[in-house]
Amino acid sequence: MNRHPIAVALAALRQTLLGPDAPPGRPLLARWPALARYATPAGLLAALGLFSITFAVETDWGLPAPVGVLFAAMTVAPLLALPRRPLLAWRLIVVALLVCTFNAPADQSWPWTPPLALGSVAVVAVVVTRVDRPVLLWLVTITTVPVLTLVDAKNKAPVLLLLGVLAILGDLVRRNRLSRRELVAQTELSEREQERRAVLEERTRIARELHDVVAHHMSLIAVQAETAPYRLTDVPAPAAAEFVAIAGSARDALTDMRRLLGVLRSESTGPETAPQPDLADLPAMVEAAHRAGLAVTLDAPPVDSGRVPAPVGLAGYRIVQEGLANAARHAAGAAVRVTVRADPSTLTVRVQNARPAEAGSRPGEAGAGHGLTGMRERATSLGGTFTAGHQPDGGYAVVAELPYEVEGGDR
Incomplete structure (x- = not known):
């Protein structure tokens, strides 16, 4: 619900005078870490020099030394607070503009010392980029009070013009910075959504x-349960009924699976009638990779297809397929070795490429796609493990261990 303009104005005034400070900006030397370490001592040294100059000017005006020290401190304090507490720095500078003028010589065209005048411009220029528009309006309005009451009539117009230009530019800078932050946030959100969609x-x-x-x-x-009573002799009636129940349950499960597959498939995706590949198709895939120019070596002893379950064989084939695609994409020209071992209860798949001749993008980096995510999903869906990483020789390797139950239930 929109708030009343008067309530908004009063809230902005309270924020300007007493509210929490504006967030600090990005350090000027953030892009140069080697120089950033010297920022604090350099700033303190500059503040000490400014304090000395201001004190010298104040004493030249005939002020007592204690008053000169106080006015010099009031000039330097806002600049010290400016990097981290910009709104506090502005409050201090307004107080300094109102206080540090009472003993200015009559022949001076400006009521403030040059360090205080230049420092106030710097403070205003920074703080107007850190506050929202209602606070900005109050800030500019309050800043005009010392200008209208203390500055000579001939200098008021230029100072007010400068203040207005700083306010407009500061608001533009702040809105531009907020727009860039929103764009970055939307880009990150879009990338995360794309990653999530790719995983799904x-x-x-x-x-x-x-x-x-x-x-x-x-x-x-289902077929074996239906035909078992006809293939066996002297089957008791209860056993025959159990076979019928098993067949019916199997067919009901098939119906439910077809419904589930209908949910998983998009409208534009037709039925997949081709047989699913397995480990026996690895030589053909490697041969196709050879013809495409990829230097692949396959180390895969013949595997008994009846011992390795079909889901495990399919996952192993897809992992090798994606591993070769990643090697061709990110390590062009490098030799690739595919190793497949079927232990009594685990299928181990390893795809390793040598160091590429030319440095380029690596699997897993920005823009590399979601091949590693897909391989990991396949391995973990079967209760296995998946690792991927750079090797000491500069190459890259992916390793998947896929467990399975052997005949009889032993692991």
């Missing part, structure tokens, strides 16, 4: 592929 799409693709494998096994269960 990869999971959906994995689920679709696993559906075909699981559906095949469920169909076998």
Whole structure:
């Protein structure tokens, strides 16, 4: 709900005079860390020099030494507070403009010392870029009070013009900075959303592929359960009824899986009728990579397809496929070695490329896509592990360990 303008103005006035300070800006030397370490001692040295100059001017005006010290401190204090407390610095500078003028010589065209006049311009120029527009309006209005009451008539117009220009430029700078921050935030949000969408799409693709494998096994269960009473002799009636129940449950599960697959598939995605690949198709894939110009070596002893479950074989094939794609994309010209080992209960897949001849983007860096995410999703969906990283020789390797149950349930 919109607030009343008077309430907004009063809240802005309270913020200007008594409210919390504006957030500090980015350090000027943030881009040069080697110089940033000298910023504090250099600033203190500059403040000491400014204090000495102001004190000398004040004593030349005939002020007592204690008053000169006080006025010099009031001139330097806002500049020391400016980097971290800009609004406090402005409050201090307004007080200094009102106080440090009472003993100015009559022949002076300006009521303030040069350090105080220049320091006030610097403070206003910074603080107007740190406050929102209602506070900015109050800040400019209050700053005009010492100008209108203490500055000579011939100098008032230029000073007020300078103050107005600083206010306009400061508001533009602040709005531009906020726009850039919002753009960066939207860009980061978009990138995170794209990453999340890529992960979900990869999971959906994995689920679709696993559906075909699981559906095949469920169909076998249903067929075997239906034909078992005819293949066996003297089957008791209760056992025959159990076979019928098993077949019915298997077919119900197939129906539910088809409904689930309909949810996973988009409207534009047609049914996938091609058989899913497995480890036996690795030589053909490596040969295709050879023809494409990739130097690949396959170290994969023949694997008994009946011992390695189909989902594990499919995951191993896809991991090798994505690993070769990453090597071709990020390590062009480097030799690649594919190693596949099937232990009694674990399938280990390793794709390692040598150091590329030319430095380029690496897997996992910005713009590298989501291949590593997909490989990790495949491994973890089967209860396995996945690691990827740079090797001591400058190459890159991905390793997946996919566990599976052997016949009989032993691991």
